[in-house]
Amino acid sequence: MDFLTWKLFPVLTLLASVALFLHFRDSSKISWDDGCSLLKRSRYWIKSDQIVTPGGIVAGAVEVKDGLIVSVVEAEDWTGSPNRAEVIDFGEAVVMPGLIDAHAHLDDPGRADWEGFPSGTKAAAAGGITTLIDMPLNSDPSTTSVETLAMKVEAAKNNIYVNVGFWGGLVPENAHNLTALEALLEAGVLGLKSFMCPSGIDDFPMTTAAHIKAGVSVLAKYRRPLLVHAEIEQRSDGYPEVDDEDARSYSTYLKTRPASWEEAAIRELLSVGVDTVVGGAAEGAHIHVVHLADATSSLDLIKEAKRLGHSITVETCPHYLAFSAEEIKDGDTRFKCAPPIRDAENREKLWEALMEGNMDMLSSDHSPTLPELKRLNDGNFLRAWGGISSLQFVLPVTWTYGRSRGVTFKQLASWWSEKPAKLAGLPLKGAIASGRHADILVWDPSAEFDLDDRHPVHLKHPSISAYMGKRLAGKVIATFVRGNLVYRDGKHAPAACGTQILA
Ligand SMILES: *[C@@H]1O[C@H](CO)[C@@H](O)[C@H](O)[C@H]1NC(C)=O
Ligand SMILES: [Zn+2]
DSSP: OOHHHHHHHHHHHHHHHHHHHHHHHTOTTOOGGGTSOSSOOSEEEEEEEEEEETTEEEEEEEEEETTEEEEEEEGGGOOSOOOGGGEEEOTTOEEEEOEEEEEEOOOTTTOTTTOOHHHHHHHHHHTTEEEEEEOSSSSSSOSOSHHHHHHHHHHHTTTOSSEEEEOEEOOHHHHTOHHHHHHHHHTTOSSEEEESSOOSOTTSOOOOHHHHHHHHHHHHHHTOEEEEEOOOOOGGGOOOOOOHHHHTOHHHHHHHSOHHHHHHHHHHHHHHHGGGSTTSTTBTBEEEEOSOOOOSHHHHHHHHHHHTTOOEEEEEOHHHHHOOGGGOOTTOGGGOOSSOOOOHHHHHHHHHHHHHTSSOEEOOOBOOOOHHHHTTTTOOTTTSOOOBOOGGGHHHHHHHHHGGGTOOHHHHHIIIIIHHHHHHTOTTSSSOSTTSBOOEEEEEEEEEEEOSTTSOOOSSOGGGOTTTTOEEEEEEEEEEETTEEEEETTEEOSSOOOOEEOO
């Protein structure tokens, strides 16, 4: 370096930084210099022998630039050798679109001591989930108005490690108020959620078919979905009289929420669903049944509605696929959720429905609480909080219990990415293809691990998770969110730079 260059060097460096700054200022995703990414580049190639694309599994490389996938190059077409530093070679690891969990309760604001955006989205990133859609209830207040949505948005600000969108609540208070519902939808909720039975949350009361019909007619205009918790209390089934000992028995709890509750709700829901057919009063609206547990008559009704042209889809959750009522021990309230986990025969029917395409997709329904409220000490199933804590483990759980049943990577990508992206109206997500967001998961399906106390769990209350103590297969190696490497080999990027998704 001669004297002049030496003198000019700091100036040149400064000029270069200014140029870089100006160049990147408008692309908010290029923020690795703020600690958003463990990889300090905006352009790179993710190389692997198994890239799951819509066209099949290919060996090659995914080119990422400025937060987007700009090309997917097959190994034999790999021309020119780009700068080696720009290639991350993951060998035989599986590269898939990041998981989109369309059903999670992060309980923030108001009950962030149950989970909260920081721990919830850190767990999501460690679990290969790149986008999650937060449910409108279990936070305090519930997200049922423009004002309460603003509180969600504020709580999530600089606190999310993955992309987060929001469902709004359809409740009796707003169901017949067009101004209120339109304002909530205009403010950006991706769709609405309602309950056909008490939700367990005071400011989130249940809706009747008339409320649902009103909500669906507004959703039609926005072409956004209504997600429904489909259980209707059948008091005629009678609540059993139980003592404390009986209340510790899982079968006691199971009897309080029989499959007939789901069936009754879905039957009533379909009386509204008929409006969603082409040419119907609510064409453009869509009904999505969350966490279906009953794989018998309830599922048959949904199949029939699809055949009749209703715009309807259905999801189930990993806990209904992994566990059965028979194996839940007395007092082990970690397994309590609603609708309840049913018997092993039903579980096999759920798998069958998934494999045959009658079950559209999967979601976590991660619904944590405080260990005290889960009542792990007295094990009272009737009084314990209902909800399974699972967020970080949904990929290995689906894979562990699915691989022996013949589940393929393509199916995983469909249930966990492609279909949820469609439900939430996110056309730039859910697939590894050029032009899509670089929300990418890299994982090793053959790696097994024990989910014990030594395993790094990022959820706020690991002890309440039904999966603790299990041996699982499928280890997340790296998670990319809008091009930022937010997680790799047990380490998170220091800053929480996830994007909020508002419609
Ligand atoms: C409908 O909602 C709007 C906006 O929240 C509110 O100002 C208005 O009072 C509501 N109308 C009725 C009849 O409740
Ligand atoms: Zn839920």
